Amino acid sequence: MSGAAVANEFAKMRRLRVWLIAVLMTLAVLGLSLFTVVSSPDFDPGSPGAWNALLAGMSLGIPLICPLLLAVIASRLTEVEHTGNGWLSQATAGITPGVMCRAKLVALGLVVTVTTLGTGLLVILSGKLLVGILAPPPLGRWTVFTLCMLAVNLVVLALHLLVSAKVENQLVALGIGVLGCVLAVFSQGLPTAAAHVTPWGYYALATAADYGGGGYIAVxxxxxxxxxxxxxIGIAFALVTDRFDRQEA
Incomplete structure (x- = not known):
């Protein structure tokens, strides 16, 4: 995979408004996190565990919002290859379908990384400046939580890129995205073993706080x-895209 292939994907993203979708993802998760605080009658900004409410909000907001929007950005960046015969035209220039998929993962992965980390930072700033939480934020637990959510987001992104590349009808990919949102949220009420069954269930495994015992507690x-x-999934993505390289565009 060359830097030119990745740069080409960034050029496509500018026309497809991928960054706008990423901003909407950030604002939606931030809004749901703050809603968890304002809708809780027991919330006390002076409590040592006040940050758990925001962590619980993010733990619900990310699974509720991200699977579908990740499907959207993966679909938009891949659909142009199907409609414009990009697989064939790029192959004639030496960029095979597998290389293109890996370049798309790198380019979109950078967008998702900035979005996920930026969302975590914005929620912390909002907790201090807007909500007025007095206790210092649990940076260690917050970092682990954010990185785990980022890992799951990248896994889901990789899977959607494969689906969008393999299936020309992008309604299939978007339908899987909707199903992923349902599975991600539903998995939060399942036992830990059951959450391991689907990739979307791992959002529940990354949960850092939940409601219990009359208030929000750390998990x-x-x-x-x-x-x-x-x-x-990283190994599987590499193997599948390597097979793409041996197929005709």
Whole structure:
């Protein structure tokens, strides 16, 4: 994969308004996180556990918003290849379908990384400046939570790129995105073992806080499982896109 292939994907993204979708993703998750605080009658900004409410809001907001919007950006960046015969035209220039898929993952992965990390930072700033939480933020737990959510987002993005590249009808990819949102939210009420069944269930494993005992409490993030998922999907993505390289565009 060359830098030119990645730069080409960034050029396509400017016309497809991918960054606008990323901003909408950030604002939606931020809004849901703040809604968790304002809708809780027991919330106390002076409580030592006040940050758990925002963490719980993000733990719900990201699974509710991200799977569908990740499907949208993956579909938009891949649909242009189907409609404009981009697979063939790029192959004649030496950029095979597998290389294009890997370049799309790198380019969109950078967007998703900036969006996810930026959302985590904005929620912290909002907790201090807008909500007025007095206790210092739990930066260690917040960092682990954000990185785990980022890992799951990148996994879901990789899967949607493969689906969008393989299936020309992008309604299929968007339908899977809607189903992913349902599975991600539904998995939060399932046992830990059941959450491992689908990639979207790993959003529940990255949850850092939840409601219990009359208030929001901290929850351990299952980061070993999320690391294992990222490794497995990373290898699978490399193998599948390598097969794309041996096929005709």
């Amino acid at each position: 351990d993030v299952c980061y070993p499982s999320i690391i294992a998922l990222a490794v497995v």
